[in-house]
Amino acid sequence: MKRKIxxxxxxxxxxxxxxxxxxxxxxxxxxxxxxxxxxxxxxxLIGHSHLMLATDKERIERETGLKVSKYTREGVNVxxxxxxxxxxxxxxxxxxxxxxxxxxxxxTFTGEGLSKNSYKLFYPFLDNEFVDxxxxxxxxxxxxxxxxxxxxxxxxxxxxxxxxxxxxxxxWDNYKNNVIDVESYRKVLENGDERRIKMNPDIMHQFTxxxxxxxSKGIRVILVNTPTLDLLNDFxxxxxxxxxxxxxxxxxxxxxxxxxxxxxxYASNHSLFSDRLHLNIYGQKVITHEIICGIKKIDxxxxx
Amino acid sequence: xxxxxFNFIGFFLIVLFLLSVGRLxxxxxxxxxxxxxxxxxxxxxxxxxxxxxxxxxxxxVNYLAGKFIINTNNLKNRNRLLAFTVVLSLLPLIFYKYAxxxxxxxxxxxxxxxxxxxxxxxxxxVGISFFTxxxxxxxxxxxxxxxxxxTSFLDFALFVSFFPTILSGPIEKARNLLPxxxxxxxxxxxxxVQGICIFIWGLFKKxxxxxxxxxxxxxxxxxxxxESGLTLAVAAIFYSIQIYCDFSGYSDMALGVAKALGFNVxxxxxxxxxxxxxxxFWHKWHIALTSWFTEYVYFSLGxxxxxxxxxxxxxxxxxxxxxxxxHGAAWxxxxxxxxxxxxxxSEHFLGFQxxxxxxxxxxxxxxxxxxxxxxxxxxxxxxVETFDGALYILNKIFCEFSGGFSMGASSFTFATTxxxxxxxxxxxxxxxxxxxxxxVEGYDHTIVANIIAxxxxxxxxxxxxxxxxxxxxxxx
Numbered sequence: 037m038k039r040k041i042x043x044x045x046x047x048x049x050x051x052x053x054x055x056x057x058x059x060x061x062x063x064x065x066x067x068x069x070x071x072x073x074x075x076x077x078x079x080x081l082i083g084h085s086h087l088m089l090a091t092d093k094e095r096i097e098r099e100t101g102l103k104v105s106k107y108t109r110e111g112v113n114v115x116x117x118x119x120x121x122x123x124x125x126x127x128x129x130x131x132x133x134x135x136x137x138x139x140x141x142x143x144t145f146t147g148e149g150l151s152k153n154s155y156k157l158f159y160p161f162l163d164n165e166f167v168d169x170x171x172x173x174x175x176x177x178x179x180x181x182x183x184x185x186x187x188x189x190x191x192x193x194x195x196x197x198x199x200x201x202x203x204x205x206x207x208w209d210n211y212k213n214n215v216i217d218v219e220s221y222r223k224v225l226e227n228g229d230e231r232r233i234k235m236n237p238d239i240m241h242q243f244t245x246x247x248x249x250x251x252s253k254g255i256r257v258i259l260v261n262t263p264t265l266d267l268l269n270d271f272x273x274x275x276x277x278x279x280x281x282x283x284x285x286x287x288x289x290x291x292x293x294x295x296x297x298x299x300x301x302y303a304s305n306h307s308l309f310s311d312r313l314h315l316n317i318y319g320q321k322v323i324t325h326e327i328i329c330g331i332k333k334i335d336x337x338x339x340x
Numbered sequence: 341x342x343x344x345x346f347n348f349i350g351f352f353l354i355v356l357f358l359l360s361v362g363r364l365x366x367x368x369x370x371x372x373x374x375x376x377x378x379x380x381x382x383x384x385x386x387x388x389x390x391x392x393x394x395x396x397x398x399x400x401v402n403y404l405a406g407k408f409i410i411n412t413n414n415l416k417n418r419n420r421l422l423a424f425t426v427v428l429s430l431l432p433l434i435f436y437k438y439a440x441x442x443x444x445x446x447x448x449x450x451x452x453x454x455x456x457x458x459x460x461x462x463x464x465x466v467g468i469s470f471f472t473x474x475x476x477x478x479x480x481x482x483x484x485x486x487x488x489x490x491t492s493f494l495d496f497a498l499f500v501s502f503f504p505t506i507l508s509g510p511i512e513k514a515r516n517l518l519p520x521x522x523x524x525x526x527x528x529x530x531x532x533v534q535g536i537c538i539f540i541w542g543l544f545k546k547x548x549x550x551x552x553x554x555x556x557x558x559x560x561x562x563x564x565x566x567e568s569g570l571t572l573a574v575a576a577i578f579y580s581i582q583i584y585c586d587f588s589g590y591s592d593m594a595l596g597v598a599k600a601l602g603f604n605v606x607x608x609x610x611x612x613x614x615x616x617x618x619x620x621f622w623h624k625w626h627i628a629l630t631s632w633f634t635e636y637v638y639f640s641l642g643x644x645x646x647x648x649x650x651x652x653x654x655x656x657x658x659x660x661x662x663x664x665x666x667h668g669a670a671w672x673x674x675x676x677x678x679x680x681x682x683x684x685x686s687e688h689f690l691g692f693q694x695x696x697x698x699x700x701x702x703x704x705x706x707x708x709x710x711x712x713x714x715x716x717x718x719x720x721x722x723x724v725e726t727f728d729g730a731l732y733i734l735n736k737i738f739c740e741f742s743g744g745f746s747m748g749a750s751s752f753t754f755a756t757t758x759x760x761x762x763x764x765x766x767x768x769x770x771x772x773x774x775x776x777x778x779x780v781e782g783y784d785h786t787i788v789a790n791i792i793a794x795x796x797x798x799x800x801x802x803x804x805x806x807x808x809x810x811x812x813x814x815x816x
Binding site: 037038041042044045048051052055056059178186188189191192194197198201 | 346749750804
């Protein structure tokens, strides 16, 4: 009996790991397709939820004729984005990369309000060297080894599973339908309940490094400030202007860097927002159109 | 140190290692019990070292009482000793759990303005209701002559503090667990494997079902004013499943841990939602507590062998209301107990509890659904902290049912939760029809099926498990 149970347990453990790897294969196929990590991309979108909700990948591809990888994830900060860039560049998808649209906003250097556990979003890519190093630094030893050894645990986040399913279904839709309740937000501001803008030097350094990784490879980087509500931008106007000015100067000082700021034109059009930070479907249409026009312009310049 | 944490897995491996070393030193029950006692206090002390003092106090009081009662033939003295022990044992429980509620109610009734801030800030020692009742079962059993032998302090202290059951039961009766503690038994390979299977099943219920449902339930109840009656009704149904999976999940984990150590503890749940009557439900839900109240309170009051029907109604009511009070010092728990009394009595007088009632498949299903509905309504009083809050939820469910349905965080999360529920129900049916057996006995012919059944559970836990640092029943 003892020996029989031992054999059964050994077979069960083997079956577990075979199933674990099989599930990992299926999930990764979906995720890679969803983020565009399995194609030769011309354009890479890197950012968090702002850029995610502001852009329609399929429309950009259709109207520019360029392949787009939309590697945007909720809650990622500057250092996460750096890892995302390094990760992307280490995949075959980067061989044809020409443009990177990097999402920036008034809180890019604040370092607060975004998830501190966002490294968990990288678990699926633990087999990638850059991601592996990053996760090892950020997570506890137990967490790291659990996810390293048992691959199904890498997909614990519902967003990742959703991404894998949508990757398989070739569904890249990302939009919200609601329109912001401006009056409620005004009350929030009156109470002073809003995140303060900061310019953390460490984060700024990481940001600069990220951009230089791309430009050193001859890739053109466009810093995209998707609209944020005018009331929010006016909450700390001096700091807001200072950070926007910083991006302008930064872009001017780098040959391969542009800065597209959509706030002057659209921040006061409240019907485009689902909340103070994110655009709704109407906002997505408007900004996607602007981005398409911008890319076409740059692409024509490059061709000439 | 929760069962669903890596710390516990590390702790458990250390315990198994120490027991193996102890076995090499000598197959002595004393060595094994010393190891288990130290580990049990370590486990309990990990929550708060101060709590171990209360544990030691309750243990000592009941051990000494048992010793004196067993040596005393004078009935009057035995009665006095028992009464004194019961009061003394319940003192910490009353102080930590009920003092604030009693003082506040006293204040409100007499319109006094006394301050009880000190009592309000008290932290309830985890598991106090469970180990106090477990210790008392020993004293009462000795008083009633059901235990005649003297027990060593070591064995008794281990009985009260046994780490698999100390936090949330099952509340073991001395005559079940003590004999196992008193004899030497080293777990077989089969015991360990089955124990692990039961543990994984419990963990599956906890982190795949209970904790996933908790997200939706917490969200819905927290934003009850903005949600429709339909959403709140779904949340109420989810809570019925959540509390079952949370508590039975914990109980199964305790059962599995004990089994892997070579102990058979009482199975606390036997698929209660498959019951047709409330009477049946209470024979399958929190069996250890029901059994404790039945034996030590209901029978003491005369049980069903009383002369008048009124007296029997009082006895039944007392059990359900006491059960409510046991869960917590608040009116909503009392209302929960009252509701169950009413359900039980209605069922009794309508004749559904008669043995000659013939059930067919249709009436069984309909009756089961009706029972689930009644239980769900009662659980609303359990979940919502105030009586008014519960009424508000019920009013929305019954009077403002329409108004759209919200899926919570995302439709994808909701869909995966439903998928997990379907898988869970499939497992429950496999258990019901004995295709797999997650029990301490009778599993030999299903052990291969059990091992096969836990593989998908582990994979699902990896992908869908939510980790929470609390169990619903820890607060009791």
